[in-house]
Amino acid sequence: MSKSNIIKVQQLSKHYDNHKILDNVNLEIFESDFTVIMGPSGAGKSTLLQNISTMDKPTSGKVIFNQQDLTKLTDKALSLFRKKDIGFIFQSFNLIEHLSVLENVCLPGLLLKTESKQQVIQRAKQLLTGLGLDAHMEQAITHLSGGQKQRVAIARSLINQPKILFADEPTGALDSTSGIEVLDSLTLNNQNGQTIVMVTHDLKAALRADRILFIKDGTIFGDRNFTPYNASQIAARRIEIESWLQEMGW
Ligand SMILES: Nc1ncnc2c1ncn2[C@@H]1O[C@H](COP(=O)(O)OP(=O)(O)OP(=O)(O)O)[C@@H](O)[C@H]1O
Secondary structure: OOOOEEEEEEEEEEEEOOEEEEEEEEEEEEOOOEEEEEOOOOOOHHHHHHHHOOOOOOOEEEEEEOOEEHHHOOHHHHHHHHHHOEEEEEOOOOOOOOOEHHHHHHHHHHHHOOOOHHHHHHHHHHHHHHOOOHHHOOOEHHHOOHHHHHHHHHHHHHOOOOOEEEEEOOOOOOOHHHHHHHHHHHHHHHHOOOEEEEEOOOHHHHOOOOEEEEEEOOEEEEEEEOOOOOHHHHHHHHHHHHHHHHHHOO
16 A cells, blocks of 8 residues: 655755755655654755744755645744644754743643643643653753653654654764663654654664665655564664665765
8 A cells, every 4th residue: 555645845945045955855754653854964954944943944945744845934934833743853942941841842832822720731642651751740851861751752743643743863962772762762752653754863863763865965766665663683684774875975
């Protein structure tokens, strides 16, 4: 059965001054996929993620979601799209330090104003419990480890049940054990149907993908599907993905 696309990118280019960073990118992102974007430093990975996710605006081209070109949305429609339809996690967590764990997670849900406070709190608690943070809900963010902070950021990004979760180097600031915990959380959500698009430099993170896009010089140089992640076949998977990445020049 063919998968349905959730985002369709058409002839997307991004320039800074006279410098072409993304050059005529055509791309579909498919529902329930865990798509990873890899490539050399400076290739345009984060720029692509930002332009697909509306965090930045392309110089030209279209980003189609739900039959609408996101590059043409009014500020009001764009703000609603960002609150309702996408979640975002960053290398640096971007949590509000003076709020508790639970308050951080509830905030986007309360801002959306489509549910009662009680409903938002209930879902935040479910998410935090699923991410192994039930004992930390009332704690201040400053008391958490990096891995715990990133898992709070995942819960926050999922509070409005987004159609797509975008992640830019989510394990980049974490030690190896915390990185694995965060990747396990992302994998579990993907196995439950969450569409994820993640930029990473980290092979361990790329192993979670069922599709890898390899970006080079602002274009899609490689695009390959893999079988969904299965922890029991990690050694063979590592060899398969690593050798493909090496073919790409990684
Ligand atoms: N706001 C900006 N103004 C000017 N140039 C920019 C801007 N943002 C990014 N660039 C340039 O665009 C190019 C691609 O940057 P981008 O961050 O997308 O690359 P990347 O593949 O994610 O790199 P890395 O792996 O090092 O994070 C780089 O040369 C960068 O300097």
